[in-house]
Amino acid sequence: MSSKFFPLVHYTPEQGKYELLPFRFEPFSEDEVVITNAVGEFHFLTRNKLNALVDHKLHPNDPEYQHLRARHFLREQNDQAPIDLLALKTRTKLHRLANFTNLHLFVVSLRCDHSCPYCQVSRQSEDKAAFDMTRETADKGLDMVFRSPNPALKIEFQGGESLLNFELIKYIVEAAEKRNETAKRELAFVIATTLSLVTIDILEYCRDHNINLSSSLDGPEDLHNKNRPRPGRDSYAKFVEGLRKARDIVGYDSVSALMTTSPASLGRVKEIIDEYLKHGFGGIFLRHLSPYGFAIKTKSYQSYDVDVWLKFYREGLDYILELNKMGIPFTEHYSSILLTKMLTADNPGFVDLMNPSGAGIAAVVFNYDGDIYASDESRMLHEMGDSSFRLGNLHKNTYEEIFTSDVLLSLLDDSFTSSIPMCSECTFEQWCGADPVFHHAMYGDILGRKPESEFCRRTMGIIKHLLEIMRTDKEAKKIFMRWANKC
């Protein structure tokens, strides 16, 4: 009796009859390459298998064949699913673009009670009221905020020390809430502050208006106070006291902290991480210095290079993985952003790692004097005398003039990674970003030569380290999967 079914061989693909889907490769070791597909999914492959794949000689029974088919590196004739899935994942990765600007930074004062040598915003001394934003300027800023089509709007108050102009913060919060009664956006507020000036009244106000606090903790007391001098040399004590009060009044998870790697931080990464654990934080953002403001003037930025910082980062990440393996959940946030891009179809929308650049279209800055900048780094450059990325002024320009200005459009158009030499064929392009302001500040043009770019070397260094960990340590890869798939 004949079978009602075709024999199994009927379903076996014919050798060599597959089609390559777009992918890129980069040597990873002597005999191995890492390959990424059109949406940044990756796989390791030996050189021999890579050549067999490209020459259409990879046998359907080869274990790699199914991996490569499942991850959209090749498709058999008439396979439609890979095209559907790649299109869906591409749309998912780009979905934030159509929403336009989410983050609006109001520099409410450039005054500050600290005098940090690595300050990147060129703060002014505390008593110069000329560096405060006025209500009139704030109103114009809010006009811009509510012109954004984004259903979610975040307003972040920046300084200097933003709490030195808390009366204006209150004014902006209440005016935004009033406007939002009809605008109906998902409205969020953040105050960037050292916590040195928080009072019970301020914190109760934050609680009542759902305002989060973003603060700074550089490490143990001696390091924090060295990095962040203020009269009384009590920055750390003020932070700890402010943190305790803020958690009590506003809520435990309402306060986050950022660290900056100063020259004095090098060699102390474990102590810095322990300090974050001691204060109950669930993670740390190991941040390098940026080439702006006092970080350049005081030569803090020039005091360590990319290789030195990468060593610091790797030591820190290794320690964090050890902690996780011991059952202490703790995240390195910058790695987490990259891993989200490497391991999921989501794009976290982190401005430094966006393509097209997030300047203006993900975040925009309203300076205390009404000037509008494409990013926080752009206003930092302005304070150093370079106004290349000033988009206009709240009192002089309309929304249309600002967001269709030649400055912004050129910045975005010219910095697409897909049209930058070396980025355009880079295996890691899907995970990386343009960062035109950094390249302008360092190299005098928004592209820079990538082989010489610190941004490129640093990002590549981190990515290769993350890949190596995932290639050799299954337990660490599971931890990374958790970081990348946070709810």
Next chain:
Amino acid sequence: MPHTLQLDSSVYLIEAVEKAAYRFIDRIAVVISKADGHISLAITVDDKHAANAEKILADFKKELLDQNLRVKIKAETEPMRNLILAYTFSKTGLQS
């Protein structure tokens, strides 16, 4: 005195040679010319890398092969890239 390298232009693509030279721009300066079925390269290693010249030149030759392969993959998958992007935005109303 620059190092010279002659490549058979039926094997190496000029686009691949240019890309390899660009990737090594932080270590070497390359002058590229093409004649009589050959691509000729005059390579000057930057002074600060002179001690590693041999290693850099060996890595550069490997990079030439990688870039050649990349150009081949890119050419073969170009219609597919265009198809995926066109399909991605086909229902958004954004295309003209």
